Amino acid sequence: MKQYLVILKYELFALFISPATYVATFYFLALLGIGFRFFIESFSYSDWILPPLSSLVVGLLFGAPALIPFITMRCFAEERRLGTLETLVSAPINISLLVVGKWSACFLFFLCISILSFCYPLLLLFIFPEQGYNLGFNNIEHWVGGGIYLFIFGGTFTAIGVFSSSITKNQMVAGMLTFTLLTLYIALMTFSFGDSTSDEYSSKPDKLIGALFGSFNNGLVKLEQFSVGLIDISTILNQISLTIFFLILSAIQIERLNK
Amino acid sequence: MNAENRPLPIIEVINLKKKYGRIHALKGISFSIGKGEIVGFLGPNGAGKSTTLRILSGLIPADSGEAKVCGVDLAEEEGQVRNHIGYLAENNPLPEDLRVIEYLNFRALLKGLEGSRLRDRIKIVLETCDLERKISERKIGNLSKGYRQRVGIADALLAEPRLIILDEPTIGLDPHQSAVTRKMMERLRGEVSFLLSSHILSEVEACCDRMIILSHGQIVAEGSLYDLQKRFINKTIFEIVVSGSKINIQKEVRLIDSTCELLKDDPVEASGKRRFTFSTLKGDSVAESIIKKMFQHKDLKISEFQITRPDLETIFLRATKKNWDEKDFIRAH
Numbered sequence: 001m002k003q004y005l006v007i008l009k010y011e012l013f014a015l016f017i018s019p020a021t022y023v024a025t026f027y028f029l030a031l032l033g034i035g036f037r038f039f040i041e042s043f044s045y046s047d048w049i050l051p052p053l054s055s056l057v058v059g060l061l062f063g064a065p066a067l068i069p070f071i072t073m074r075c076f077a078e079e080r081r082l083g084t085l086e087t088l089v090s091a092p093i094n095i096s097l098l099v100v101g102k103w104s105a106c107f108l109f110f111l112c113i114s115i116l117s118f119c120y121p122l123l124l125l126f127i128f129p130e131q132g133y134n135l136g137f138n139n140i141e142h143w144v145g146g147g148i149y150l151f152i153f154g155g156t157f158t159a160i161g162v163f164s165s166s167i168t169k170n171q172m173v174a175g176m177l178t179f180t181l182l183t184l185y186i187a188l189m190t191f192s193f194g195d196s197t198s199d200e201y202s203s204k205p206d207k208l209i210g211a212l213f214g215s216f217n218n219g220l221v222k223l224e225q226f227s228v229g230l231i232d233i234s235t236i237l238n239q240i241s242l243t244i245f246f247l248i249l250s251a252i253q254i255e256r257l258n259k
Numbered sequence: 260m261n262a263e264n265r266p267l268p269i270i271e272v273i274n275l276k277k278k279y280g281r282i283h284a285l286k287g288i289s290f291s292i293g294k295g296e297i298v299g300f301l302g303p304n305g306a307g308k309s310t311t312l313r314i315l316s317g318l319i320p321a322d323s324g325e326a327k328v329c330g331v332d333l334a335e336e337e338g339q340v341r342n343h344i345g346y347l348a349e350n351n352p353l354p355e356d357l358r359v360i361e362y363l364n365f366r367a368l369l370k371g372l373e374g375s376r377l378r379d380r381i382k383i384v385l386e387t388c389d390l391e392r393k394i395s396e397r398k399i400g401n402l403s404k405g406y407r408q409r410v411g412i413a414d415a416l417l418a419e420p421r422l423i424i425l426d427e428p429t430i431g432l433d434p435h436q437s438a439v440t441r442k443m444m445e446r447l448r449g450e451v452s453f454l455l456s457s458h459i460l461s462e463v464e465a466c467c468d469r470m471i472i473l474s475h476g477q478i479v480a481e482g483s484l485y486d487l488q489k490r491f492i493n494k495t496i497f498e499i500v501v502s503g504s505k506i507n508i509q510k511e512v513r514l515i516d517s518t519c520e521l522l523k524d525d526p527v528e529a530s531g532k533r534r535f536t537f538s539t540l541k542g543d544s545v546a547e548s549i550i551k552k553m554f555q556h557k558d559l560k561i562s563e564f565q566i567t568r569p570d571l572e573t574i575f576l577r578a579t580k581k582n583w584d585e586k587d588f589i590r591a592h
Contacts, residue, residue, distance in 0.1 A: 007369075082353075082354065082355070083348065083350060084352045086348050086352065087353070090316055090318060090341060090346040090348065091341060091366065258318055
């Protein structure tokens with residue numbers, strides 16, 4: 001546990017001293033803020049059926065392929081390029097712990113950005129309370145639901161980024177691979193959105209796939225539930241298992257490098 | 260050091276084998292290293308030195324064979340061995356963005372040091388490796404190669420390891436910086452065992468108690484410099500510098516030892532003297548009796564006499580030559 005904290009601290013430090021992450025964070029938050037402002041302005045005459053706060057979650061979700069690569073691309077690729085991975089594993093440290101430590105740092109950084117983005121509605125509620133109330137920013141369940149949704153999907157997205165970083169020495173390749181995988185993931189969720197086949201009409205294999213990979217292809221459908229404060233445990237479990245899957249793949253890859 | 264009075268082994272390797280695809284990197288090597296010994300690991304490129312060091316550091320597993328480091332069986336507790344060793348990887352990769360002190364702090368925490376012990380150890384290794392205050396505050400990326408190497412060695416020393424494995428520790432360093440590394444090893448001689456691989460033979464000759472020469476994944480020679488000299492160079496070579504001689508030196512020498520062979524007969528610059536180089540199969544004592552006889556000659560004025568010892572380079576080339584020749588033969592057929 002102590003070593004995990006050492007790795008976590010070191011990785012967070014590396015992220016906080018890297019100019020690339022600051023530049024990416026600034027542009028991402030700026031664009032998200034502008035988007036959020038225009039959304040709020042046009043909300044009254046739009047056909048958006050979800051709570052306005054969920055627009056921020058959607059923004060973070062769809063913006064993740066542009067943001068996550070900047071956070072995760074260096075964690076293993078840079079170590080491999082410099083050769084410091086060998087020095088790192090020459091210390092008495094477990095490879096799994098190393099992978100989890102690096103992932104945790106990336107995930108925490110993503111959560112920091114998510115928290116910063118949630119400052120927009122919070123500021124609006126603070127400066128213009130009446131408008132904030134009208135938009136439902138005072139509903140705690142919207143905050144909790146959206147927060148948990150971002151938490152579980154952020155975990156998976158950063159795990160995908162860490163995995164991409166573990167399979168190449170080149171940061172750019174790692175970044176592009178993360179972008180591609182996340183775009184594919186989100187495209188799959190988007191294309192599945194609006195598929196109204198209800199449970200009672202679906203076949204058994206469909207039900208099984210739905211249970212196993214429910215949030216994998218129905219992520220946006222699940223957002224409808226989370227955004228109003230309905231916490232779907234199966235989605236949380238699906239995302240956790242997907243996160244663990246990519247972390248195990250990363251650990252296997254790092255172990256393989258040492259053979 | 261004889262086998263009987265050699266201390267308990269820190270490293271014990273028996274029939275270690277490793278393959279990379281179809282290439283046999285190690286073909287069953289066996290050796291041991293005692294407590295406090297400084298052992299040089301020599302061999303041409305691709306001989307299997309780095310593979311052996313990486314196996315002993317617990318970084319990669321061996322395919323078969325037995326290896327024990329500080330009593331820990333690598334096959335059973337591969338990770339455990341890293342608690343007992345300090346390892347300096349080839350080319351010494353270090354993170355560029357961190358300051359020296361930050362890096363050492365991070366490594367110390369990873370190695371399980373904490374509190375006052377952590378602070379004390381960092382202070383000690385900074386002193387041992389001459390990384391004074393100003394240097395310790397600098398970013399690693401801005402350091403010269405020599406200082407980077409010292410940072411790597413400081414890291415290897417941090418957790419008071421019983422064994423330090425150094426893969427090419429002085430590669431690319433200037434003679435001053437190499438001397439600093441040597442001094443550091445001298446300071447720790449007896450307390451810590453060192454296993455170092457190097458291509459700089461003079462360096463190994465200067466600081467190692469024993470050498471292990473590897474070629475094509477096999478140990479081709481092992482022992483102290485004296486042992487290796489005896490084994491690989493069975494002739495004693497001696498030089499005589501004489502002036503004003505009208506007699507046939509070769510004939511005079513042959514009268515004492517018929518196996519003596521004149522290897523060289525060179526003039527010594529413009530002094531009028533000549534340098535004769537002989538070899539004998541009968542050892543140092545015959546060479547000494549030859550010089551005694553030469554002194555008795557009235558016509559001979561001897562200004563220099565020395566028995567030359569073959570250096571490690573000669574031994575290295577001899578030891579690895581046979582292996583290279585065999586490989587060439589196999590390739591040709």
